[in-house]
Amino acid sequence: MVDFEHEEAATELIQEDSHPMVNIAIQVKRPEAVLPQQKVEETTWQTIIINLISGAVAGAVAKTVIAPLDRTKILFQTSDMRFGVRQVAGVLNNVYRNEGVFALWRGNSATMVRIIPYAALQYSAHEQYKKLLRPSNSQNLAPFPRFCAGSMAGVTASALTYPLDVLRARMAVTERTRYSGMLSMCLHTLKHQGPRAFYQGFLPTMLGAIPYGGTSFFTYETFKKRHRELTNNREPLPVERLCYGAVAGLCGQSSSYPLDVIRRRMQTAGITKYSYKTIWKTAMEIYREGGIKGGLYKGLSMNWIKGPIAVGISFTVFDLSKNALSNTEVFSSGVK
Structure with a gap:
């Protein structure tokens, strides 16, 4: 009798008859051992709603904690203020x-x-992009698709919520007495600068x-994957x-910080003393003011504090x- 339950593997030849005129060989395929793998989550309306709600809560909690x-930083x-620990303390005190x-916490309402x-879309999009990029015969993403899933999620969420980001930045750099609230600023911007100001x-x-x-999603997902392996x-x-x-x-913060400085200058053009129209001109003006460290990377050390906390x-x-x-x-029946 052939034992099919043996976990060693593969294929062997069993000689059924040793007669010189008849040499019959039967090829037996034994089942391969199945390694435990991470469960794959199917896409249902329940999982989409779970991702949206979880992302929204995550973003709101994180941003409220580091709002001051x-x-x-903005x-x-x-x-053109000089950046340093003493200067940061002075600004907070003032x-x-x-x-x-x-x-x-001024501007935090606009942030919320x-x-x-933004966070709801980013996390939900990331979960969907991971499924789209994952090969059908694999449970995990390779490094490059893992990076792409995070990048595409960030671009998707940023593009769909961008006007709100502009309003948030403008609220942060204006005094409370200038505008009564986010709606007031929105109407004022629309009236004096037009719809293009929101982009x-x-x-x-x-x-x-x-x-x-x-970088941020890739790093976090890689750490979790390695953790499970160990x-x-x-x-x-x-x-x-x-x-x-x-x-x-x-x-993540370190990889994109100069572009963050440039976008903030461009977003607040018109309500600060600056007026920028192109990335290159903005970058050159910032560089002339403070060089690389004091200009394009101005405030990075603060981001090294608040960024890791928030993320x-x-x-x-x-x-x-x-x-x-x-x-x-409510949701467990739809998550498989």
């Missing part, structure tokens, strides 16, 4: 003394209006989204996700929210 640092990026503690749809800095934003989204498919703990996300944020929180909250929602009675 975000506003301070104030430096859109001015805003607090002159406008009150809640002024540190923008970040909730100032669009190109550098799209160019920056490619390395930023690609721990027999154990999911990372929240603190481990925070650390992986922090490194991903650090890498670490965002990735962690997304994963935890997604897992929690997937286990609820």
